[in-house]
Amino acid sequence: MTVTLADVAARAQVSPAxxxxxxxxxxxxxxxxxxxxxxxxxxxxxxxxxxxxALAAATSDLVGILVxxxxxxxxGIMAGAAQSQxxxxxxxxxxxxxxxxEKLAIVCNTGxxxxxxxxxxxxxxxxxxxxxxLTGGAIEDPxxxxxxxxxxAKLADGGTRVVLCGRPPLPSSLLGGGDGEGNGDGxxxxxxxxxxxxxxxxxxxxxxxxxxHRRIGYVAGPVERTTTRHRLExxxxxxxxxxxxxxxxxxxxxxxxxxxxxxxxxxATLELLRREPGLTAVVAANDTVAxxxxxxxxxxxxxIPDDVSVAGFDDLPFSVDTVxxxxxxxxxxHEAGARAGRLATGREAAPPGGVASVAAELMVRGSTGRAxxxxxSRG
Amino acid sequence: MTVTLADVAARAQVSPAxxxxxxxxxxxxxxxxxxxxxxxxxxxxxxxxxxxxALAAATSDLVGILVxxxxxxxxGIMAGAAQSQxxxxxxxxxxxxxxxxEKLAIVCNTGxxxxxxxxxxxxxxxxxxxxxxLTGGAIEDPxxxxxxxxxxAKLADGGTRVVLCGRPPLPSSLLGGGDGEGNGDGxxxxxxxxxxxxxxxxxxxxxxxxxxHRRIGYVAGPVERTTTRHRLExxxxxxxxxxxxxxxxxxxxxxxxxxxxxxxxxxATLELLRREPGLTAVVAANDTVAxxxxxxxxxxxxxIPDDVSVAGFDDLPFSVDTVxxxxxxxxxxHEAGARAGRLATGREAAPPGGVASVAAELMVRGSTGRAxxxxxSRG
DNA sequence: CTGTTAGCGCATTCAA
DNA sequence: TTGAATGCGCTAACAG
Numbered sequence: 201m202t203v204t205l206a207d208v209a210a211r212a213q214v215s216p217a218x219x220x221x222x223x224x225x226x227x228x229x230x231x232x233x234x235x236x237x238x239x240x241x242x243x244x245x246x247x248x249x250x251x252x253x254a255l256a257a258a259t260s261d262l263v264g265i266l267v268x269x270x271x272x273x274x275x276g277i278m279a280g281a282a283q284s285q286x287x288x289x290x291x292x293x294x295x296x297x298x299x300x301x302e303k304l305a306i307v308c309n310t311g312x313x314x315x316x317x318x319x320x321x322x323x324x325x326x327x328x329x330x331x332x333x334l335t336g337g338a339i340e341d342p343x344x345x346x347x348x349x350x351x352x353a354k355l356a357d358g359g360t361r362v363v364l365c366g367r368p369p370l371p372s373s374l375l376g377g378g379d380g381e382g383n384g385d386g387x388x389x390x391x392x393x394x395x396x397x398x399x400x401x402x403x404x405x406x407x408x409x410x411x412x413h414r415r416i417g418y419v420a421g422p423v424e425r426t427t428t429r430h431r432l433e434x435x436x437x438x439x440x441x442x443x444x445x446x447x448x449x450x451x452x453x454x455x456x457x458x459x460x461x462x463x464x465x466x467x468a469t470l471e472l473l474r475r476e477p478g479l480t481a482v483v484a485a486n487d488t489v490a491x492x493x494x495x496x497x498x499x500x501x502x503x504i505p506d507d508v509s510v511a512g513f514d515d516l517p518f519s520v521d522t523v524x525x526x527x528x529x530x531x532x533x534h535e536a537g538a539r540a541g542r543l544a545t546g547r548e549a550a551p552p553g554g555v556a557s558v559a560a561e562l563m564v565r566g567s568t569g570r571a572x573x574x575x576x577s578r579g
Numbered sequence: 580m581t582v583t584l585a586d587v588a589a590r591a592q593v594s595p596a597x598x599x600x601x602x603x604x605x606x607x608x609x610x611x612x613x614x615x616x617x618x619x620x621x622x623x624x625x626x627x628x629x630x631x632x633a634l635a636a637a638t639s640d641l642v643g644i645l646v647x648x649x650x651x652x653x654x655g656i657m658a659g660a661a662q663s664q665x666x667x668x669x670x671x672x673x674x675x676x677x678x679x680x681e682k683l684a685i686v687c688n689t690g691x692x693x694x695x696x697x698x699x700x701x702x703x704x705x706x707x708x709x710x711x712x713l714t715g716g717a718i719e720d721p722x723x724x725x726x727x728x729x730x731x732a733k734l735a736d737g738g739t740r741v742v743l744c745g746r747p748p749l750p751s752s753l754l755g756g757g758d759g760e761g762n763g764d765g766x767x768x769x770x771x772x773x774x775x776x777x778x779x780x781x782x783x784x785x786x787x788x789x790x791x792h793r794r795i796g797y798v799a800g801p802v803e804r805t806t807t808r809h810r811l812e813x814x815x816x817x818x819x820x821x822x823x824x825x826x827x828x829x830x831x832x833x834x835x836x837x838x839x840x841x842x843x844x845x846x847a848t849l850e851l852l853r854r855e856p857g858l859t860a861v862v863a864a865n866d867t868v869a870x871x872x873x874x875x876x877x878x879x880x881x882x883i884p885d886d887v888s889v890a891g892f893d894d895l896p897f898s899v900d901t902v903x904x905x906x907x908x909x910x911x912x913h914e915a916g917a918r919a920g921r922l923a924t925g926r927e928a929a930p931p932g933g934v935a936s937v938a939a940e941l942m943v944r945g946s947t948g949r950a951x952x953x954x955x956s957r958g
Numbered sequence: 959c960t961g962t963t964a965g966c967g968c969a970t971t972c973a974a
Numbered sequence: 975t976t977g978a979a980t981g982c983g984c985t986a987a988c989a990g
Contacts, residue, residue, distance in 0.1 A: 202737065204966095205968060206968095214977085215977045216967090216978095217968095217969080217970080217978080218975090218977075219968095220969055220970085221969090221975095221976090227976095228975065229976085230976085245733075247701060247704050247705050248967090249634070249707070249966085250630070250639075250705040250707065251629070251630040251634040251639060251966085252966070252967035253968055254630035255631045255966090255967080255969090255982050255984085256970075258969095260630060264685075269655075270655045270658050270662070271652050271655035271656045272655065273650050273651075273652060273655070275655075276648075276651065276652070276654075276655050279650075279688070280648070280690070283649070284688075287687075287695065287698070304699075304702045306686065307649065307685065307688070308662075308685060309658070309659050309663075309666075309684075309686070311663065316666065319666070320666075322626060323629075323683045325626050326628065326629040327630065328630060354624075358581065461896075462896060462897070462900060488896075488897075492900070495900050498902070517841060518897055521841060521870045521871070521873065521874050521901075522900075523877070523901070523902040583984085585983080593960075594961045594962075595984075596960075596961065596962080596984095596986085597959090599985060600959095600985095603985085605985095606959085606960095608959070609959060612960080627984085630983085631982070631984045632983075634967065634968085634984070634985090635984040636984080636985055
């Protein structure tokens with residue numbers, strides 16, 4: 201029922217080997233022969249059997265992109281950009297249309313679950329993926345980190361390229377090379393694009409401090425995420441440098457943790473207000489959380505930024521459209537994702553040392569203003 | 580270097596076939612034997628070779644989810660929900676952890692390009708995918724529709740389940756069965772979950788009409804999309820029923836088309852204002868576009884809803900947080916996506932006739948109000 | 959319940 | 975430049 205390479209060969213009056221060669225374009229084939237084969241392929245409506253091909257060649261054309269939350273544009277933007285660099289070879293190439301050695305960029309949603317992350321990695325390994333891109337913050341549980349690192353080492357050792365995008369690099373012990381012969385490529389197999397979360401967060405809080413804010417609440421992400429920790433650290437660095445520590449204790453009671461969603465921002469802000477009614481600013485772990493924070497403040501009858509300033513992180517597309525527009529830290533998600541895609545396909549050389557830092561830019565907009573503008577009216 | 584099933588068999592003192600059986604769990608295996616095999620698998624750190632397995636079994640465990648724009652939460656939500664029903668069998672099942680016959684849900688971003696849509700379908704066919712889910716509106720170009728339909732028919736004929744989510748069903752000629760022996764399953768291989776875009780849009784515009792609006796601008800999506808057409812038709816049905824036609828001509832000059840993004844909403848709204856300064860309401864093709872519309876209105880110094888009412892479609896998570904909150908039409912994206920996932924895995928039976936309609940619910944919020952509340956102040 | 963025997967469809971040696 | 979053979983790693987009949 202299903203057309204195979206042999207069928208094509210028969211119809212084109214050539215050997216299966218020749219058909220394989222024209223399809224892959226790796227070996228010289230006479231022009232007339234190629235024509236004949238291509239016509240047969242079209243006539244028969246032949247579609248290459250991926251598994252068979254992958255089995256014989258010991259490698260597939262799959263590139264996996266792991267994301268923590270596919271419904272979050274933060275990941276969607278990076279994944280889309282990466283994918284555009286991977287799947288989008290069409291146009292200029294040699295053979296037009298259906299044949300080609302297209303790479304299949306696929307995005308896998310871990311939902312932030314460590315187990316699913318590992319499961320996907322295994323599944324990708326099982327598929328003999330050509331490359332794997334891990335996006336966004338990593339989970340900091342030691343056991344999990346080790347498991348992921350081991351898995352990635354094994355993947356890399358098996359020849360699949362590993363790219364980290366918006367995630368800290370792996371322990372250097374992995375970069376040196378596996379315990380076996382490893383890959384022969386000159387390229388580093390593991391490359392990392394890190395975001396300057398700490399620096400961005402620091403500059404954001406410095407901005408608030410410069411506006412005279414002192415009672416600043418912080419709505420952080422889930423505790424075990426690197427992104428969460430780095431942003432929080434940047435915030436605290438700025439606070440400490442300004443001599444504004446959270447409270448008497450080392451732990452800042454003006455910090456509340458929660459998931460990276462609007463509900464968390466809403467709830468956390470109410471909680472912060474309860475702890476410190478004199479709050480003049482709220483810094484959110486990301487823009488989505490900031491949205492929830494704004495909603496909570498409005499529901500409490502507080503004006504932004506007159507009563508309370510609000511700031512986010514990421515500069516997602518909607519952030520410029522909030523009312524007032526959100527002060528935030530811009531991460532070049534599209535550019536980073538695209539670069540990760542190129543790294544994954546080997547189209548771009550890995551940065552020196554395998555790690556490149558991506559800058560974060562402070563975007564000052566209407567949601568932050570001077571502290572105390574209307575503060576007197578509140579308790 | 581790489582561990583194979585045979586290695587595991589050797590270490591466990593059993594035949595390769597037995598190892599295969601415990602890994603797939605399809606045949607009875609003695610408990611002690613299974614233990615031994617599992618231990619060997621762990622000891623050797625064995626990972627199944629997906630391609631080889633797919634080749635031998637003539638089917639893979641890949642489920643493809645096609646989306647038009649992965650950076651758009653509309654698709655992200657559906658894809659995430661679908662994926663959660665497909666990849667998430669962990670927990671209760673038989674064998675724990677790494678082995679299992681997990682399905683790999685993968686999302687493919689077409690970027691709205693017909694070519695990429697076809698390419699991905701071919702690639703999925705090439706991978707012998709277990710199922711394919713197409714989400715969101717289809718492109719209406721006749722040639723493309725035929726090509727997609729043909730491709731899907733071939734996929735279905737090859738045993739891969741096809742599910743449409745938020746997209747109109749295929750021509751019934753495809754549902755009857757292919758031109759060959761086709762599949763022997765009792766299930767329909769092609770199922771469709773359609774959104775009531777037309778009805779939702781009609782009710783939304785009726786709501787505006789009831790508020791006294793007559794000069795209503797419409798910011799539509801790309802012309803060639805089914806979603807665009809259906810929503811626009813619903814809008815016009817309501818307008819026509821109220822005796823409020825766009826203008827003298829049949830074509831409504833108060834309609835502007837553009838992509839499904841904020842920029843389009845912004846530009847189109849300015850254009851509508853130019854065409855009809857007396858506009859009292861703007862209906863956007865979706866919430867993201869509505870965001871841009873709001874920005875344009877504000878930039879023009881118009882208040883929402885006092886001067887101009889604004890409405891969107893989809894009810895994305897951020898819509899409740901805009902200021903004022905956005906009146907829109909809620910689509911149960913999560914539920915629909917989850918159902919599509921179940922349909923794709925065969926965990927849920929196809930609806931009668933292969934098609935089920937998903938209801939759209941009008942959500943009236945603060946962005947719409949009575950017409951003319953402040954209209955006198957404008958020219 | 960388990961071992962044996964054959965391929966699945968293709969990429970790649972090696973010759974010619 | 976092309977054809978003939980071989981095996982990739984696994985599953986699926988069959989027997990036993």
